[in-house]
Amino acid sequence: MSLLKVQELKKHYALKGLLNSKAMVKALDGVSFEVKKKQTLAIVGESGCGKSTLAKTLMGLEEETSGQVFFEGVDSKALKGKSLYQTIQMIFQDPYNSLNPRKTAWKIIAEPLLINQKVSQKEAYERACQLMEKVGLRPEMANRYPHMFSGGQRQRLGIARALILNPKILICDEPISALDVSIQAQVLNLLVELQDQLDLTYLFISHDLNVVKHIADTVLVMYLGKVVEYGRREQIFENPQHPYTRALLEASPNIFEPEKEHNPLAGEPPSPLNPPQGCAFHERCPQATERCKSESPDLQERSSRMVSCFNLGS
Amino acid sequence: MSLLKVRDLSIHFQSRQGILEAVRGISFDLERGQTLGVVGESGCGKSITNLAIMGLLSDNGQVHASEVTFEGLDLLKLREKQWQKIRGKEMAMIFQDPMSALNPSFTVGYQLEETLKIHEPQLTKVDREVRCLELLKQVGIPAPESRLSSYAHELSGGMSQRVMIAMAIACKPKLLIADEPTTALDVTIQDQILRLLKELQDAYNMAMIFVTHDLGVVAKVSDNIQVMYAGEIVESAPTRELIERPQHPYTRGLLRSLPGAKETAFRAPLTSIPGIVPALNARPLGCQFHPRCDFASEKCQHQPILTELRDEASTHLLRCHHPQEEVL
Ligand SMILES: Nc1ncnc2c1ncn2[C@@H]1O[C@H](COP(=O)(O)OP(=O)(O)OP(=O)(O)O)[C@@H](O)[C@H]1O
Ligand SMILES: Nc1ncnc2c1ncn2[C@@H]1O[C@H](COP(=O)(O)OP(=O)(O)OP(=O)(O)O)[C@@H](O)[C@H]1O
Ligand code: SF4
Ligand SMILES: [Mg+2]
Ligand SMILES: [Mg+2]
Numbered sequence: 001m002s003l004l005k006v007q008e009l010k011k012h013y014a015l016k017g018l019l020n021s022k023a024m025v026k027a028l029d030g031v032s033f034e035v036k037k038k039q040t041l042a043i044v045g046e047s048g049c050g051k052s053t054l055a056k057t058l059m060g061l062e063e064e065t066s067g068q069v070f071f072e073g074v075d076s077k078a079l080k081g082k083s084l085y086q087t088i089q090m091i092f093q094d095p096y097n098s099l100n101p102r103k104t105a106w107k108i109i110a111e112p113l114l115i116n117q118k119v120s121q122k123e124a125y126e127r128a129c130q131l132m133e134k135v136g137l138r139p140e141m142a143n144r145y146p147h148m149f150s151g152g153q154r155q156r157l158g159i160a161r162a163l164i165l166n167p168k169i170l171i172c173d174e175p176i177s178a179l180d181v182s183i184q185a186q187v188l189n190l191l192v193e194l195q196d197q198l199d200l201t202y203l204f205i206s207h208d209l210n211v212v213k214h215i216a217d218t219v220l221v222m223y224l225g226k227v228v229e230y231g232r233r234e235q236i237f238e239n240p241q242h243p244y245t246r247a248l249l250e251a252s253p254n255i256f257e258p259e260k261e262h263n264p265l266a267g268e269p270p271s272p273l274n275p276p277q278g279c280a281f282h283e284r285c286p287q288a289t290e291r292c293k294s295e296s297p298d299l300q301e302r303s304s305r306m307v308s309c310f311n312l313g314s
Numbered sequence: 315m316s317l318l319k320v321r322d323l324s325i326h327f328q329s330r331q332g333i334l335e336a337v338r339g340i341s342f343d344l345e346r347g348q349t350l351g352v353v354g355e356s357g358c359g360k361s362i363t364n365l366a367i368m369g370l371l372s373d374n375g376q377v378h379a380s381e382v383t384f385e386g387l388d389l390l391k392l393r394e395k396q397w398q399k400i401r402g403k404e405m406a407m408i409f410q411d412p413m414s415a416l417n418p419s420f421t422v423g424y425q426l427e428e429t430l431k432i433h434e435p436q437l438t439k440v441d442r443e444v445r446c447l448e449l450l451k452q453v454g455i456p457a458p459e460s461r462l463s464s465y466a467h468e469l470s471g472g473m474s475q476r477v478m479i480a481m482a483i484a485c486k487p488k489l490l491i492a493d494e495p496t497t498a499l500d501v502t503i504q505d506q507i508l509r510l511l512k513e514l515q516d517a518y519n520m521a522m523i524f525v526t527h528d529l530g531v532v533a534k535v536s537d538n539i540q541v542m543y544a545g546e547i548v549e550s551a552p553t554r555e556l557i558e559r560p561q562h563p564y565t566r567g568l569l570r571s572l573p574g575a576k577e578t579a580f581r582a583p584l585t586s587i588p589g590i591v592p593a594l595n596a597r598p599l600g601c602q603f604h605p606r607c608d609f610a611s612e613k614c615q616h617q618p619i620l621t622e623l624r625d626e627a628s629t630h631l632l633r634c635h636h637p638q639e640e641v642l
Contacts, residue, residue, distance in 0.1 A: 046501075046502065150590045180355040180527070180591070181355060181529070181572075182568060182571060182587040182591075184571065185586035189583045192581050207500070211573050214584070215581055248502065251502045253531050253533065255530045257574075264509050266506075268503060
């Protein structure tokens with residue numbers, strides 16, 4: 001059984017105001033995937049494609065419009081508050097603004113514990129110090145405030161806080177992109193170590209495909225609220241099928257490889273308020289045909305992965 | 315004669331903690347049509363160095379240099395009046411955040427036309443309008459006619475960056491300084507903008523200084539790369555040379571810490587640089603990198619000088635007492 005199973009998840013935001021129109025932003029429009037225990041699923045795609053909305057919906061911070069989420073076979077609706085927090089936690093992109101500046105390090109880390117479990121201050125303090133050590137912070141720093149930590153250290157605080165309730169799943173929303181290059185490797189290494197030690201399962205949101213290739217077992221490529229390709233790491237990186245996945249790979253700079261001859265993808269992602277008819281990608285797709293303008297392709301299994309495109313060759 | 319020549323440029327700030335030395339002893343040359351990539355971590359002085367070159371540094375910053383010349387013209391002695399003739403015409407700049415660089419209360423067309431009005435007074439209004447349209451077309455803006463009457467907030471990040479580029483190249487500058495021009499953009503849009511800059515550069519034989527913290531991007535666009543650490547140049551070389559034969563422990567550390575090298579196995583620990591960048595008010599003695607460096611010795615308590623490596627046909631400069639020659 002999968003640790004996490006997501007079925008046809010939709011999150012539509014109704015935009016109120018203007019002329020009482022029924023404008024809808026389809027931030028998630030039927031997303032399905034599964035993740036096994038101790039695995040890392042990376043979620044990639046351009047700004048606005050719905051990555052953070054997916055994270056927030058799984059965390060119960062946003063209510064889904066439709067679809068289902070199962071944690072170890074249990075419908076997420078049956079998991080309220082405390083038990084949900086003990087299943088899934090999240091770390092955020094921006095370690096500078098996501099920590100309360102008026103709380104000391106150990107209080108920040110221990111807060112979820114103090115709110116959700118009956119523990120004494122002393123116990124909470126000790127747990128926080130243990131976790132600080134685990135994420136590579138000296139427990140002597142327990143009484144410092146966030147501004148006294150560097151960016152990398154603050155991200156470690158965020159990780160410690162997310163781990164204090166012993167969750168099974170950790171969502172990492174762009175966890176290293178706000179950090180300096182020389183610090184990114186430290187935090188990535190830490191995430192891999194913690195995963196092995198604590199048997200964690202990761203949903204790893206990132207726009208850096210080099211990072212994704214380094215840590216993800218499976219990759220989910222999203223475009224405008226939909227999954228366009230979803231499969232094992234090797235399949236996605238070595239033999240991408242969807243034209244959008246290919247374009248993403250071509251556009252991603254890798255210092256160690258000479259640039260591949262290619263033409264940049266034309267145009268920009270369309271507005272989710274006003275998505276095009278047919279395949280959402282057709283206006284930018286070098287392979288689009290007439291059919292792509294009117295019909296929307298389903299996600300189907302092809303060449304050992306799931307992909308949604310009419311023109312995959314044979 | 316080099317297009318741009320910079321010698322011993324330093325920048326000091328007056329602050330409550332006393333005088334901060336933000337940039338120290340920067341020297342380099344830039345030739346026509348060439349791209350210099352500048353990489354370094356947040357706060358290492360990339361932006362202020364370029365602002366100083368453009369004469370745009372804020373009032374509490376003091377620039378000292380033995381030479382900053384542009385086509386032989388001494389930029390250090392220019393008065394604001396003279397600057398206005400050069401800035402936007404001979405040299406132009408684009409920034410990371412195009413949205414905030416565009417004026418929200420005027421249309422794209424108006425702002426573009428104003429740039430032309432200042433620098434090309436001989437053009438008539440009709441000429442200017444024609445030129446504005448041409449420029450928007452040139453930077454790849456679809457339906458340029460209708461875009462002339464758009465305001466900044468009506469444009470996407472990629473489109474605003476194109477408008478900024480159109481304004482910057484309006485007078486075919488000889489030097490374009492691009493400070494993190496694609497950092498706020500998606501990779502496919504970044505890809506488009508990098509291609510566009512390359513095309514414009516070829517068309518105008520324009521020199522570029524391209525600032526970024528993304529080594530992958532810098533490798534793609536630059537002829538030469540300069541690595542900055544704590545306000546100093548620590549290594550500088552032609553692009554392939556720098557990537558294939560880096561000799562400074564910091565450069566090597568950065569390159570090794572990047573995921574994506576063929577040799578790094580899936581999930582294997584990446585080499586990381588321990589420690590953090592020194593604060594400007596707590597600079598170490600000697601080599602600024604020595605507290606984080608695996609090769610530091612007694613000698614490194616004394617500041618190493620930026621030296622040209624011997625036996626090299628190319629211009630590989632290095633600031634280190636213990637160059638690492640072993641292949642990475
Ligand atoms: N509360 C909301 N109300 C209306 N629209 C929203 C809301 N939250 C998100 N959206 C829209 O939903 C879409 C998906 O947003 P989301 O934040 O999930 O994107 P993302 O993939 O995380 O992007 P990024 O890479 O920029 O973080 C966007 O078009 C966004 O504007
Ligand atoms: N007006 C100012 N007063 C005091 N210090 C300043 C001022 N402007 C910049 N600095 C300091 O000078 C140093 C270099 O700043 P700069 O903006 O050039 O960094 P950068 O390399 O461009 O960094 P980033 O990658 O974050 O843009 C920083 O430590 C910064 O805090
Ligand atoms: S000078 Fe010394 S401390 Fe500085 S980088 Fe070289 S070896 Fe390391
Ligand atoms: Mg997001
Ligand atoms: Mg800067």
